Amino acid sequence: MISTVATKPFGDQKPGTSGLRKKVPVFQQPNYAENFIQSIFDSLEGFAGKTLVIGGDGRFYNREVIQKAIRMAAANGFGKVLVGQGGILSTPAASHVIRKYKAFGGIILSASHNPGGPTEDFGIKYNIGNGGPAPEKITDAIFARSKVISAYKTVDTPGIDLDRIGAVEVGSMTVEVIDPVADYAELMEQLFDFSAIRNMFGLGFRMVFDAMSAVTGPYAKEIIERRLGAPVGTVRNFTPLPDFGGHHPDPNLVHAKELYDEMMSGTHAPDFGAASDGDGDRNLVIGKGIFVTPSDSLAILAANADLAPGYSKGIAGIARSMPTSAAADRVAEKRGIGIYETPTGWKFFGNLLDAGKVTICGEESAGTGSNHVREKDGLWAVLLWLNILAVRGESVKDIVTQHWATYGRNYYSRHDYEAVDTDAANGLMDALRVRLESLPGTKVGDLTVTEADDFAYLDPVDQSISRNQGIRILFEGGSRVVFRLSGTGTSGATLRVYIERYEPDANRHDLETQSALADLIAAAEELAGIGARTGRDAPTVIT
Numbered sequence: 246m247i248s249t250v251a252t253k254p255f256g257d258q259k260p261g262t263s264g265l266r267k268k269v270p271v272f273q274q275p276n277y278a279e280n281f282i283q284s285i286f287d288s289l290e291g292f293a294g295k296t297l298v299i300g301g302d303g304r305f306y307n308r309e310v311i312q313k314a315i316r317m318a319a320a321n322g323f324g325k326v327l328v329g330q331g332g333i334l335s336t337p338a339a340s341h342v343i344r345k346y347k348a349f350g351g352i353i354l355s356a357s358h359n360p361g362g363p364t365e366d367f368g369i370k371y372n373i374g375n376g377g378p379a380p381e382k383i384t385d386a387i388f389a390r391s392k393v394i395s396a397y398k399t400v401d402t403p404g405i406d407l408d409r410i411g412a413v414e415v416g417s418m419t420v421e422v423i424d425p426v427a428d429y430a431e432l433m434e435q436l437f438d439f440s441a442i443r444n445m446f447g448l449g450f451r452m453v454f455d456a457m458s459a460v461t462g463p464y465a466k467e468i469i470e471r472r473l474g475a476p477v478g479t480v481r482n483f484t485p486l487p488d489f490g491g492h493h494p495d496p497n498l499v500h501a502k503e504l505y506d507e508m509m510s511g512t513h514a515p516d517f518g519a520a521s522d523g524d525g526d527r528n529l530v531i532g533k534g535i536f537v538t539p540s541d542s543l544a545i546l547a548a549n550a551d552l553a554p555g556y557s558k559g560i561a562g563i564a565r566s567m568p569t570s571a572a573a574d575r576v577a578e579k580r581g582i583g584i585y586e587t588p589t590g591w592k593f594f595g596n597l598l599d600a601g602k603v604t605i606c607g608e609e610s611a612g613t614g615s616n617h618v619r620e621k622d623g624l625w626a627v628l629l630w631l632n633i634l635a636v637r638g639e640s641v642k643d644i645v646t647q648h649w650a651t652y653g654r655n656y657y658s659r660h661d662y663e664a665v666d667t668d669a670a671n672g673l674m675d676a677l678r679v680r681l682e683s684l685p686g687t688k689v690g691d692l693t694v695t696e697a698d699d700f701a702y703l704d705p706v707d708q709s710i711s712r713n714q715g716i717r718i719l720f721e722g723g724s725r726v727v728f729r730l731s732g733t734g735t736s737g738a739t740l741r742v743y744i745e746r747y748e749p750d751a752n753r754h755d756l757e758t759q760s761a762l763a764d765l766i767a768a769a770e771e772l773a774g775i776g777a778r779t780g781r782d783a784p785t786v787i788t
């Protein structure tokens with residue numbers, strides 16, 4: 246029943262920051278998905294008879310690729326596949342399922358916050374047995390294999406019914422369709438004080454959760470409304486749709502603007518607003534009248550985590566990606582715990598979490614998580630916020646402003662220039678790179694450069710080195726500008742400019758962010774010539 250199908254390499258199957266992402270029509274080419282999946286299997290050893298977890302964010306083409314992956318897993322010798330009902334598993338839930346059932350690994354189908362639909366984005370990612378994204382050693386091997394692949398293995402069987410819970414046989418492999426929510430919800434109950442949060446809702450606390458027609462809907466419905474007793478209607482857009490209702494499932498101030506406006510609408514605004522992305526690993530947190538930047542959220546969650554039962558013994562350390570603001574560093578300093586600065590992408594946190602060096606990790610791109618899984622986890626962050634709010638009995642605004650008063654405020658913003666010409670973007674980065682050595686001491690406006698480098702990371706656990714992870718330009722007084730090219734886009738290049746200023750003086754904590762950063766924004770333009778090189782006079786998205 247196993248057949249070997251001849252194929253030819255595609256040459257463009259290089260995994261980016263988080264798996265392989267391409268437009269749907271690219272994935273629909275004959276053998277395209279099969280080549281990549283076979284390249285994954287060919288890069289792994291020792292999985293015969295073991296379990297593979299498969300699930301996705303429900304976007305267009307999800308079910309088709311799941312059927313392909315199941316047949317190929319059977320042909321390649323896996324013993325069992327666990328797949329979420331309807332093909333659904335959020336990224337954090339998939340990570341948990343891999344860990345809980347001691348699977349060999351997992352295939353997650355998602356392009357995260359990128360739009361979905363027949364002409365939009367699709368993606369495939371492989372996660373290893375610790376539940377986390379495959380490290381670079383494996384993604385490099387997958388790419389190398391994809392460039393020479395000549396055949397893939399599959400079995401000739403009809404597709405399985407993904408909607409019916411239970412086990413079926415495919416070849417000599419068992420496929421078990423599981424409830425995608427149950428295991429995850431149970432884990433959340435272990436980590437957080439559900440009765441305290443339930444009481445808070447009982448006292449009239451008002452929340453809005455926008456699932457953005459993406460994968461978190463069923464999880465948020467079950468946990469926030471059913472188990473925590475929030476009124477029905479608290480969770481909005483809770484049905485995962487193949488095209489996310491035509492929107493970008495990206496929980497930021499541009500794509501979740503309605504939620505933002507509601508939270509800023511004055512005294513009648515809800516107490517707490519939150520949203521998550523396509524695959525459920527990102528979070529947006531907004532209090533009544535205040536947006537919490539992801540970098541601040543990381544610092545505040547780390548500083549208050551011990552209020553939740555799952556973290557009552559304290560946290561071992563914090564890790565943040567390099568472009569994430571240093572707000573978390575100040576918490577770590579004060580607590581005397583470790584702080585680690587890693588390249589962008591969750592795969593770099595896995596070793597630190599496995600080694601017990603850190604408990605909480607985060608990225609400026611709305612990702613926060615802990616050692617409960619090996620992915621960032623949108624709903625987890627929201628539940629930890631709820632737990633903290635329930636215990637402290639203060640508003641989000643009070644908690645944030647007190648945090649700034651204690652630790653100082655890191656004004657922070659990211660400017661994205663999307664879909665710019667790839668050569669222009671590379672040219673901009675190259676031009677900065679050649680000037681790095683000569684920049685220290687240079688004056689840009691009133692700012693003086695103290696250091697400039699291309700960030701390289703030495704993993705303290707396995708000693709692997711990752712180079713060219715973003716250009717950092719540091720100024721006197723601790724301000725900085727970082728330039729990076731995105732590794733998740735599917736059209737042209739996306740330039741990300743990260744801007745940060747530290748302000749210790751509590752009397753200056755209520756400035757508008759863009760004006761607080763105005764001189765640094767001007768310095769970024771002067772140093773990199775963004776306008777001249779990209780032809781853009783303003784960023785596409787400011788977060």
Ligand code: VG1
Pocket residue numbers: 262263356357358522526527566589590591608609610612730731732733734741
């Ligand atoms: C972006 C974010 C990064 C995140 C990655 C995957 O990567 O900046 O912080 O880890 O997306 O997140 P890039 O290379 O485009 O900057 V997700 O929620 O898209 O899986």
Ligand code: CO
Pocket residue numbers: 357358522523524525526527
């Ligand atoms: Co995501």
